[in-house]
Amino acid sequence: MLPSLLTPSLVLAAPLLLLLVGLVPSTWANAQARLMARLCGAAAWLAFGSALLAAAAHPFDEARAWTLYNLELPGGLGTFTIGTYVNSVTVIMLLLVAFVGAIVTRYARNYMDGDPNRGRFHKWLALTLAAILTLIASGNLLMFALAWIATSLCLHQLLMFYRERPTAVLAAHKKFIASRIGDLSLLAAIALIGFTLNTLQFEEMHRILEAMEGPLPTALEIAALLIVLSAALKSAQFPLHGWLLQVMEAPTPVSALLHAGIVNAGAFLVIRMSPIMSHSELALGALAVVGLITLALASLVMLTQTSIKVSLAWSTTAQMGFMLLECGLGLYSLAMLHLVAHSLYKAHAFLASGSGVDAFRAPALPHASPGVGPVRLLLTLAGGGLITVAVGAVFGITAGHQPALLAAGTVVAIAVTQLLLQMAGVMSGDDFLRRGLGLSAIVSVCYFALHALFEAALQGSVLPVQDAAGPFQIWLTQAFVGVFLVLLIFQQVLKYAPAFLGDGIYMHLYNGLYIDVYITRLLQRLWPSPTLESVTPPAPFAPVPSTGA
Structure with missing residues (x-):
């Protein structure tokens, strides 16, 4: 007892x-x-x-x-x-x-x-x-x-x-x-x-x-x-x-x-x-x-x-x-x-x-990276993706078994691609390929190994989805991967060429597309704040776009 x-x-x-x-x-x-x-x-x-x-x-x-x-x-x-x-x-x-x-x-x-x-x-x-x-x-x-x-x-x-x-x-x-x-x-x-x-x-x-x-x-x-x-x-x-x-x-x-x-x-x-x-x-x-x-x-x-x-x-x-x-x-x-x-x-x-603020203010020597072109972006995405798919297959993750897990593995490939792109700016040639692809393999193995560990630990504590490979799940996984690919492209544009989007789009994104402004006004009408007279939502303004330096 x-x-x-x-x-x-x-x-x-x-x-x-x-x-x-x-x-x-x-x-x-x-x-x-x-x-x-x-x-x-x-x-x-x-x-x-x-x-x-x-x-x-x-x-x-x-x-x-x-x-x-x-x-x-x-x-x-x-x-x-x-x-x-x-x-x-x-x-x-x-x-x-x-x-x-x-x-x-x-x-x-x-x-x-x-x-x-x-x-x-x-x-x-x-x-x-x-x-x-x-x-x-x-x-x-x-x-x-x-x-x-x-x-x-x-x-x-x-x-x-x-x-x-x-x-x-x-x-x-x-x-x-x-x-x-x-x-x-x-x-x-x-x-x-x-x-x-x-x-x-x-x-x-x-x-x-x-x-x-x-x-x-x-x-x-x-x-x-x-x-x-x-x-x-x-x-x-x-x-x-x-x-x-x-x-x-x-x-x-x-x-x-x-x-x-x-x-x-x-x-x-x-x-x-x-x-x-x-x-x-x-x-x-x-x-x-x-x-x-x-x-x-x-x-x-x-x-x-x-x-x-x-x-x-x-x-x-x-x-x-x-x-x-x-x-x-x-x-x-x-x-x-x-x-x-x-x-x-x-x-x-x-x-x-x-x-973090102190580290950001500390002087640093900028590397002479001209940015990441579309060809290198595609090559690194393909390299990270192949490594992730290969490691996922070792752990038994396939499209027919559970497409959502494969989609999650694809997101890992995108994340690994980000690491590869960061290395691409400071390395070149064989050194970049050797260290970058090696890091991709390590990240992928750790990711899928930890997933297997947590899946074993939660066995019996959660009830799995009844139809893990149904049409709706497949549609969701496709949208999942598509959104992440678009995000990867936009992140690279915002980081290396923010002016490409124009000041207007950058300003709108900075202010969260003004969604919270409208929600705040609506909530104040339905249930006013105790200090409504002295509080107004922060006014949107245009920031200075970051150059990614």
Whole structure:
């Protein structure tokens, strides 16, 4: 009995440690700010230790559920329970978020030193981390939804930390509206699932839907679409993506936690709800289309930005679009790998953004690269593509088996091509071919090996897509590859010859095609900001195009 309870107990201990620190009153927290910072940091590192032990104790072979409290709900909705649901997805996410949270709290201890309200900051930071970890460990859909809402409300307090800044208030208000719409969508989806399956337990839901044959009931189709809406809003997808780009007024540790952890909750929701999502071709298609549009827009706009933190924000939006696109294609293990890699990278990128500015300002000797011509572009694309296809074939990835995986491999080829093009500017001849193609082979092998590792780890924790090689999936993969090829060309043009597009197009891209301006005006009419009189959306302006030097 004791070994079976060890992992759930360790999983539950992680959020409880931070919750105890977060329940400290704000007045006491500010009065004992230094002690509060140490308590928050200690709780975060203990939570990481608990997550690490849980990962070591989990056998990665099956899910385990543990219930502390039961409450029967009326109308055949199911049961509300307080407990945990531990599978491979739970363990990986818990370990990732606890690690990022521990690093962010340690950074925040020095970053916030001297601020008169730093005690209150650490209180809400602890509560936010506790809510995220509770979300990950939840074994019940209603408990999951409550943690989902709590995460948003606690984050709102951190985004509003500097209440005297009008732009911070406006951005937080836009985030608040998007989150409430997402909350209502998730609650409606959970109600439909409960009334249809008569259960709200993740374990039972997975078991029922795994055995289900035939078309999905209409109520669950609607629930799947509502889950897509909630995930898209949580992950700042088109067209309500603007708030993520404007919450930079919050302290840097908040930006790191938001971009490395909380914004990934949309992809986590889809992966956790894979038993329903995999049965709904319509929901997966809608998710893939939204992700693809967001990815294309954000990737282009990001290249025109002059602020490092704003560029990182657009990068996060693009990465979230890519992640949800992977989920829409049914590549859940690939999306989980992407989530882990993006979280670690983006946490480092934000916490080291000041060093990035210093590196950019440092003098450097420019290389004498005349740019990349179309012939070299095609040759490097072909070289990277052949290497990636060959490595993918070794790992058993073919067009007939699963076209989405082959499409993902093609995207790897495009990414490898970017590396080859960067080398082409500083190398020539045999040295370029030897080192460039060798690097392509290493990147491809690492990519497919990690994918195989995550696919094995998530075996049994997610429900695969029913028709992985159907006509709709094939159409999506073709659009997927086509958009990435167009993005590659545009990125090269923006980098090496921005004047080719004209000042007008460059200016429009810099301002995000003004989508957020119209969304902000609409939201202000429907639900005005508390500081509407003193806040107006930032006016678009024309930047000086970068020369790529």
